[in-house]
Amino acid sequence: MSEKRKIKDQDIESIMGSLLRVGVLVSAGIVLIGGVLYIIQHGSAHPHYKTFRGEPSDLKGIKQIVTGVTEFHSRAVIQLGLLILIATPVARVLFSVFGFLLEEDYLYVIITLIVLAIIAFSLFSGIAG
Amino acid sequence: MSIFVFTLILLIGAFIAGLLGSLTGLGGGVVIIPMLTLIFHVDIRYAIGASLISVIATSSGAAAAYVKEGISNIRIGMFLEIATTMGAVAGALVAVYAPTQLIAVLFGIILLISASVSLRKRQEKIISRPGKVAAWLRLNSSYPTKDGKEISYTVAYVPGGFLMMMVAGVISGLLGIGSGALKVIAMDNIMKLPFKVSTTTSNFMIGVTAATSTGVYLSRGYSDPGLSMPIVLGVLGGAFVGSKVLVKAQTKSLRILFAIVITFLAIQMIYNGISGTL
Numbered sequence: 001m002s003e004k005r006k007i008k009d010q011d012i013e014s015i016m017g018s019l020l021r022v023g024v025l026v027s028a029g030i031v032l033i034g035g036v037l038y039i040i041q042h043g044s045a046h047p048h049y050k051t052f053r054g055e056p057s058d059l060k061g062i063k064q065i066v067t068g069v070t071e072f073h074s075r076a077v078i079q080l081g082l083l084i085l086i087a088t089p090v091a092r093v094l095f096s097v098f099g100f101l102l103e104e105d106y107l108y109v110i111i112t113l114i115v116l117a118i119i120a121f122s123l124f125s126g127i128a129g
Numbered sequence: 130m131s132i133f134v135f136t137l138i139l140l141i142g143a144f145i146a147g148l149l150g151s152l153t154g155l156g157g158g159v160v161i162i163p164m165l166t167l168i169f170h171v172d173i174r175y176a177i178g179a180s181l182i183s184v185i186a187t188s189s190g191a192a193a194a195y196v197k198e199g200i201s202n203i204r205i206g207m208f209l210e211i212a213t214t215m216g217a218v219a220g221a222l223v224a225v226y227a228p229t230q231l232i233a234v235l236f237g238i239i240l241l242i243s244a245s246v247s248l249r250k251r252q253e254k255i256i257s258r259p260g261k262v263a264a265w266l267r268l269n270s271s272y273p274t275k276d277g278k279e280i281s282y283t284v285a286y287v288p289g290g291f292l293m294m295m296v297a298g299v300i301s302g303l304l305g306i307g308s309g310a311l312k313v314i315a316m317d318n319i320m321k322l323p324f325k326v327s328t329t330t331s332n333f334m335i336g337v338t339a340a341t342s343t344g345v346y347l348s349r350g351y352s353d354p355g356l357s358m359p360i361v362l363g364v365l366g367g368a369f370v371g372s373k374v375l376v377k378a379q380t381k382s383l384r385i386l387f388a389i390v391i392t393f394l395a396i397q398m399i400y401n402g403i404s405g406t407l
Contacts, residue, residue, distance in 0.1 A: 016192075020189045020192050023189060024186065024189045024190050027186075028186075028361070028362065028365055031357075031358055031362060035358040035359070038136075038354070038358065042132050042355070043131060043133035043136075044131050044133065045131065045132050046130070047130070047132050047135045047355070074354075075354040075355065076354075078354035078355075078357065078358045079354045082182055082352065082354065082357055082361070085182060085186055085189070085361070086182070086343050086344075087340075088185070088189040088336070089185060089188065089189060089333075089337045089339070089340045090337070090340050092189075092192075092337070093210070093337055105267075107267070108204060108207060108208075108267075111207055111211065112207050115207060115210040115211055115337070118211070118214040118215055118218065119337070119340065119341050121218065122214070122217070122218045122221070122342070122345055123341075123344035123347075123348075124344075
């Protein structure tokens with residue numbers, strides 16, 4: 001039984017490996033494009049990070065970021081790339097749920113779902129707002 | 130200084146941080162935050178937001194290379210993720226209300242711990258101490274060696290490891306680092322995992338933990354795209370080059386040098402935190 005499980009574990013892991021690589025490359029590409037746009041649009045301005053102000057609300061939510069991207073706002077494009085990057089480890093957890101389901105390891109399906117629920121709580125509940 | 134020059138300097142600094150982080154296995158976060166706060170006087174909350182995202186980048190980038198070797202224990206990682214993600218949410222929430230001076234001092238203390246952990250010799254000792262919890266959770270496993278053998282290992286003191294991971298999660302959410310040093314303590318020292326397994330499993334967990342705390346930072350507006358952009362690209366580039374030269378580099382002397390640098394940064398962070406100049 002353990003022999004069989006091993007093979008499946010490694011298949012899942014190798015798919016995950018490519019998933020992660022693609023995710024990181026795509027997000028880095030988008031951040032780079034946004035970065036070039038940012039330098040062109042704001043390159044000669046002066047940075048202001050000494051005092052903390054928080055970001056404008058148009059960069060906090062997923063919807064607002066997507067709207068910003070369609071209007072070619074460089075900061076929104078960067079933020080989109082960062083969102084994809086944040087999604088890569090989350091996708092790995094999500095993918096594990098299906099992996100454990102295929103292996104019929106229901107204990108770990110539940111454990112993984114608990115982890116997903118905590119991540120979702122952090123990302124979408126707006127507890128910090 | 131214009132944004133163009135500022136971005137360029139950050140890009141180079143982040144590249145060096147990513148390179149050192151991957152060569153020493155400590156990650157870029159421990160260098161990024163002191164660099165941003167001490168040298169560029171960036172508010173520590175912006176620095177944490179940018180650092181967390183670079184932590185995710187290095188974790189996912191390294192994981193893509195690790196999974197091929199098939200030695201990370203996904204069950205241990207997933208089970209302990211319950212502890213680190215809960216801790217991460219709590220830590221990120223505390224960071225919202227904690228005074229920045231306190232965060233700076235705590236950061237310095239964690240830096241000192243990381244430096245000492247990175248210098249410690251890690252011995253590969255496979256011990257067999259089967260516990261009931263580990264067996265019930267099916268955590269015991271085996272990993273393949275290069276010559277095709279399978280080495281079986283068991284996991285000890287699961288509750289202790291779980292608690293330590295919760296602390297690691299809080300620190301990660303509070304300070305914006307991967308807290309790899311604390312995860313290594315939990316898995317090597319408490320749970321007695323072989324370090325090949327603990328290194329790759331810890332890397333997987335760092336990304337998930339950082340993504341969880343980033344959720345809180347993002348909705349608080351602590352993630353500034355203009356700042357995160359050069360940091361993420363620089364750290365990714367540095368980590369990539371680091372993974373290529375890792376085989377050739379003299380890691381031992383590098384570790385000592387890095388530990389000295391980190392100790393210096395730690396003292397600076399603590400001093401600035403106490404004197405209130407951060």
